Amino acid sequence: MSSTYGENIKMTIFGQSHSPAIGMVLEGIPAGKAIDADRLAKFMERRAPGRSSLSTKRREADAVEFIGGIVNGRTCGAPVAAVIRNTDARSTDYSAFRTVPRPGHADYTAYVKYGGFADTAGGGHFSGRLTAPVCIAGGICIQLLEEENIRLAARIVSIGSVTDDRDPGEAPLDGDFPVAGEEAAARMKEEIERAAAEGDSVGGVVECVITGIPAGLGDPVFGGMENRISAAVFGIPAVKGIEFGAGFGAASLRGSSNNDRFEVKDGKVRTATNNSGGILGGITNGMPLVFRAAFKPTPSIASEQQSVDLEKMENIPVRVGGRHDPCVVPRAVPCVEAAAAIAVYDAFLGRKIEL
Amino acid sequence: MSSTYGENIKMTIFGQSHSPAIGMVLEGIPAGKAIDADRLAKFMERRAPGRSSLSTKRREADAVEFIGGIVNGRTCGAPVAAVIRNTDARSTDYSAFRTVPRPGHADYTAYVKYGGFADTAGGGHFSGRLTAPVCIAGGICIQLLEEENIRLAARIVSIGSVTDDRDPGEAPLDGDFPVAGEEAAARMKEEIERAAAEGDSVGGVVECVITGIPAGLGDPVFGGMENRISAAVFGIPAVKGIEFGAGFGAASLRGSSNNDRFEVKDGKVRTATNNSGGILGGITNGMPLVFRAAFKPTPSIASEQQSVDLEKMENIPVRVGGRHDPCVVPRAVPCVEAAAAIAVYDAFLGRKIEL
């Protein structure tokens, strides 16, 4: 099912951009786990709209209301259920797109799939707004992973033509625009502002590093960490590519360069390099798990674009109103952490334990 | 479960590189479908080892024996089950790697996960040999998709440092080394032979184009075609990255360039460009579905490498014997088609049909 993810935990998200509420149900979390609502709110804030001059003007409080599964701040074994009310929805912005699809959006494919009954307002169930419930589930998993000393940190490695080559180390980067190199960060912001000023948008790449992850998570073949993480991360709208470790770069390497040689250090097995991104045969090897996700530029742009009238079946220009991010990448950073955290915690619970 | 894939069909693969047999069970295929065993055998032949000077010397007949689900050449509604006997297995090649893991292989992670009980002979369940059962299932799905006029064609777009920029069109390329440009093909082969001569290996990138695919396949969020295809393709050993349409390249484009404008042509909706790779909001838009998978270089190389003795916990060199491909990419081409065909046919059966 398309709104569900997970094997050992199961996350189900629901709602549309302009429905009364959005939310999620998270089954399978062990009982007795403390959930810090304040920390979760801070995490949600990183994704929330209307917080920065670089993001959409739509402003949502995104207050998470837990309606099940948590008693006195701890999980009780029942599914954790939470909702966020949609408050600043303006459906009138979108009525035209039901029959004149916006390029780069899901309007057309939703029209084909749902026979004209799709809720296109604000992108409906396809909206980036649905990453808010993913962040609830992911924010919970991040807290639970930290109990196990597993930490996730994502950062921006490119925006448009600007790339950041600086090694950030493993520590998370602060702020709502996490880039390792200061100068690169400044140029990335310029790139976004320039695109916005020209009624255009830009894409970028997010890298996520997961440290403290034990060896042995994940499974062979279709249960590999690559399969699991990509199945989650492609659930974030606008992601068009993913690579692990050396990724596409590995394709041009020789085996003698790409193979990470094993060594014993401080009584533990590790690899001298990490081209594998911490994954061998789908299973974690104890090194940091590293992946990158490519985001396309926001499809909503101010300039007029060519589209079609689906009822009259003729070409017609379309102009996309609404309130949009000129670049989704900064707000996507916590979403990448969230999606990865869900995948990793799911794999963590699937550890084979000697019974 | 790690050896199972699919929602509307379910493929389960089993066996290890050196177990008595390998095979697959494929549930959910509609009854009455003709399966052409000769065509399947030809497809299997493209993946089979020992067929080319560029591939492993291990030679397997890879004869597919159907043991259930097919009566008089047609599916009967029961699960389709098939086995391939392993005949040319030489387990003595591998006994040492149980405790001295080969760099780049799953020996170490299998050791951690299975507590020393892993079948490491020939890579066990992690072996590229397990793509043979995937090719049985995929070869069947390819035949069934063709009934629906959906066709898959994968080709090599790079080997090591050699890239092929030529547009192949949509027709499948012939032979066991499918590259659009002849000159590029020659240089790629040289790249492989040079690596082999030096006891080394190379990686590469495979592109797959799926034509005739109707609009409306796939689902939003976690059921998108990107999620589905990547979950299948990462099941092929050595894949470390995947991208759809413009993929990572889209991250450096502006929205105005990346958005594919809609147009009516011959009474049908299409897009003028195909940066989306035929997928919007996770759902096919009727354009060719295009993706690329990055393969790392074969981890088995002739030269001595640094490893560790897992029992003594000390550094020790390892030399990988066995019989290996200096580059898995040519034999991976049909595997990519197979994995994609399974994902697409699974989505095809999930079409919402007016009831």
Next chain:
Amino acid sequence: MSSTYGENIKMTIFGQSHSPAIGMVLEGIPAGKAIDADRLAKFMERRAPGRSSLSTKRREADAVEFIGGIVNGRTCGAPVAAVIRNTDARSTDYSAFRTVPRPGHADYTAYVKYGGFADTAGGGHFSGRLTAPVCIAGGICIQLLEEENIRLAARIVSIGSVTDDRDPGEAPLDGDFPVAGEEAAARMKEEIERAAAEGDSVGGVVECVITGIPAGLGDPVFGGMENRISAAVFGIPAVKGIEFGAGFGAASLRGSSNNDRFEVKDGKVRTATNNSGGILGGITNGMPLVFRAAFKPTPSIASEQQSVDLEKMENIPVRVGGRHDPCVVPRAVPCVEAAAAIAVYDAFLGRKIEL
């Protein structure tokens, strides 16, 4: 996962008896389906507490709020999500049972499973109150099945020692105490009132008949209609047995009596009798699908019972306060219809359709 049901649709229920809200998410409903909220409210009313002198005094409006998936009264393809606020919860009634489990309830097993973190208030996630979300999902499926001329009607066939032998025909029985025979109904009510007056409770059996169901629904082996329906119906608290067609009675018959002979009538294949309950080999044969579910007596009774103190590990008597039904069977009738409707609609969507 324990709070999820379904293959082609997926229902997830959440909430506890005394959490802020209870609710459900129902994925996979085709787009464009009209949902009649008034009819659904009437269906919910049949299950709602506090409506009859025979049921609990807890009174809940049980107003269903749709928060996703429905636009202008029609499904839009996104998951249907709905919540019911809990308004008349009195948690103080239950605090003692955390460590002194009530006999016949899940207090003890929840304590073992959730290590003392279980929400025992009102039975928590184990409460019969969780059948309300099942009735939302089931009420929707009942409407969708009626579009296909498939109708469900459940009735009470026994309460305690009183059995109703009258053949009700296939029409649904009216009212909140659906029994075919009037005299039997009166004696059943007496049985409940007598038990209530004595601080005790009684069980009973519900029969469900599904008519208009086409031949060919369900699958062999583990996908049979018996497997599917029992997996749903045992989700209703207090169910301890289920049988299809002649059921346990068939075990004492001979094949010559139990076999339903085929015959052609009005150009259709039917069976002269219906000992199979409309299911052969797990698949519907076009005859009415008939099953019966056995409900144990409500475990909450007024008289003092023997229990244990789980912390002191010593015997201790317990007296169950709270507000309870002396017999859950009348309110369980719509729950049985709901659970069956979900199972049948799920199987209906799984029909193999010529592609």
Next chain:
Amino acid sequence: MSSTYGENIKMTIFGQSHSPAIGMVLEGIPAGKAIDADRLAKFMERRAPGRSSLSTKRREADAVEFIGGIVNGRTCGAPVAAVIRNTDARSTDYSAFRTVPRPGHADYTAYVKYGGFADTAGGGHFSGRLTAPVCIAGGICIQLLEEENIRLAARIVSIGSVTDDRDPGEAPLDGDFPVAGEEAAARMKEEIERAAAEGDSVGGVVECVITGIPAGLGDPVFGGMENRISAAVFGIPAVKGIEFGAGFGAASLRGSSNNDRFEVKDGKVRTATNNSGGILGGITNGMPLVFRAAFKPTPSIASEQQSVDLEKMENIPVRVGGRHDPCVVPRAVPCVEAAAAIAVYDAFLGRKIEL
């Protein structure tokens, strides 16, 4: 999917009564588990045909060949795969039933579902022969459960009109006709022989008791042990009812009689009676898990029966040849143990373990 069962382990069965082979794949078994092939063969022998004067004359060696997942007698973490060759199939017996369905069999429903492509030979995938792969998986699970001191023992409690009221205790009963009371056993055999002599068949009831099962297995709502076990047991052909503990009998009890009072005994919590069958709220309470399954009489009987010609759509008599059991119940006893063992081991692996 219909041929797959399980959440934490996944069993997939394949093959038809007269296909080249039948078999199963069992994923998720922890690595390093010793599997005793001789004990498994003895267990399979209890189900095998042609062993008794009371069973079918078809004689199959039913030799289990492991083709994956087991190395040197221990599981290696890869899926366990095994096949049994069909040797004594006589397809000519069945050709007529493709269009003239046998009453009580799945011929008609398979015809409807698979559009005439069904493999009806010997019942195809619906055949009781498919319980052999279930017994492979179940026999493995029985061995693994014994390592945890969990033991299953099923016995016959009724055949036709003969019921055995004797309490067998918890020890397994020996032999291929396990009945607690000797006199009852003798009368049951007479009942079967009399039916056979008259060209007829009889049904019966099997009870299964599982001891040593820890408290805390299973989940609420749809993940309850009743849901899990019934979903497995209805996979055995001819099962038409299931009940747990007091079952249907509980429906006529009062709460004060049916509730099992808790008590502390030898420092452990137990219940004085076991009307719950060891399950409260879907979760095991540490008492023996007890259930009963009702089997209908074998539909294959010697006497002529009324059927229809599906092509001509007219009534026509049918006479069932082939080789059949006059009563499937004795051979079903190990199948019930197998199905239950799979369900219990699956739940066992799903135990929430403090991480």
